Amino acid sequence: MEDMLFYDRMQFAFTITFHYLFPQLTMGLSLIIVYFKGKFLYNKIEKYNDAAKFWMKIFALNFAMGVVTGIPMEFQFGTNWAKFSELTGGIIGQTLAMEGMFSFFLESSFLGLFIFGEKLLGHKLHFVTGFLVFLGSWASGYLIIATHSWMQHPVGYEILENGKFVLNNFGALFSNPWLLPSYLHNQVASLITASFVVGGIGAFYILNNQHNEFGKIFLKTGVVFGFISSILVAFPTGDLVAKNVVKHQPVTFAAMEGIFETEEGGSEIILIGQPNIQDKKLDNKIAVPNILSFLTYQKWDAEIKGLNEFDADKYPLNIPGLYYAYHIMVGLGTIFIGLLFFAVVQLFRKKLYQTKWVLWSILFLLPFPYIANTMGWYTAELGRQPWLVYNLLRTSAGASPTVSSGNTLFTLLGFIGLYLLLGLLFLILVGKIINKGPQLLKD
Secondary structure (H helix, E strand, O other): OHHHHHHHHHHHHHHHHHHHOOHHHHHHHHHHHHHHHHHHHHHOOHHHHHHHHHHHHHHHHHHHHHHHHHHHHHHHHHOOOHHHHHHHHHHHHHHHHHHHHHHHHHHHHHHHHHHHOHHHHOHHHHHHHHHHHHHHHHHHHHHHHHHHHHHHOOOOEEEOOOOOEEEOOHHHHHOOOOHHHHHHHHHHHHHHHHHHHHHHHHHHHHHOOOOHHHHHHHHHHHHHHHHHHHHHHHOOHHHHHHHHHHHHOHHHHHHHHOOOOOOOOOOOEEEEEEEEOOOOEEEEEEEEOOHHHHHHHOOOOOOOOOHHHOOHHHOOOOHHHHHHHHHHHHHHHHHHHHHHHHHHHHHHOOOHHHOHHHHHHHHHOOOHHHHHHHHHHHHHHHHHOOEEEOOOEEHHHHOOOOOOHHHHHHHHHHHHHHHHHHHHHHHHHHHHHHHHOHHHHOO
């Protein structure tokens, strides 16, 4: 049973991690594409229209990969997690069906019109189709995170005698206090990814003295959007998410922050340290006194409960993994803020395009928002374990009892091989689009 559950979790973790590499770019990129198209309508500079069409090509390729890699996850609800689907399908089925029926079809329908319909529609209606693609992608994220939020903080439900969850308050799904902070945090995080991709490609063009005019547009846009979103992902959205965790999942918060013992007179914030589960302490820690209490409660001496205050069976299953995922996310976010702040300063000084170490840094950091986003999701999911529905349904009770560990491992290996080929194909196709450059997309 333990092997079966382990492979079930590994398969879903792998497929959803690979899948989310694509939506996190499309959601943020859709807003930047709308910006480029709107900029063209405002000032009639053709380069912005070419920029919008260039990035929509990359958006479309990402969207296709997201669809291909997302479908297997839907089937896993019926294979590996059939019991979870049987017990909670009356609730999570509501939001997942809405995501498929409304936002996915909205996004995919108008994506085709945006790519192929500019001459037919004219520029104003073409802008509307781009805006509807953006709306569909962000609505899709909202409905998926509504599902996730219910699993983190279940509301509006009742449990029948047969153990099934049914919805008794539809509005509660969308007024869940967990939902809005998580959604906004996720969306600005996806905008960071898109900003670094756009800015990174701009830096690449400038460093290679290739498509310089577009490189400057991309770099400037990526730096400005990236700096704003990197601030917003920390405050207020990240702050609100953390306050939700400390309020509704205090044991998870203690594990995230590496707090083993409740500290009197205020809790320190850990900069560096390694969790020692056996001795229940952090090894080699570097910390700043009282900062965590102030950030959490705006009081220097506020008490934050440590893991010693909770029963061991309430602990997250993988405390070191949770701790490191959270600190990697926060650490990368801090680096993003610092670098992009300096880049914005150089932009205002009109020296950004000549400051090569900033260009190289932005290009080098292009993959790291993907890592930060992934670590953010790992923080949320590892923090919820051992529960599928927090404090109500354990992960072990949601797995399919008839799917063997051998079958799951076999299909996991198949997914790894297939996704490796898909990833290589994706990189080759994107590389060709980038190498050709925006101006070659003119009619």
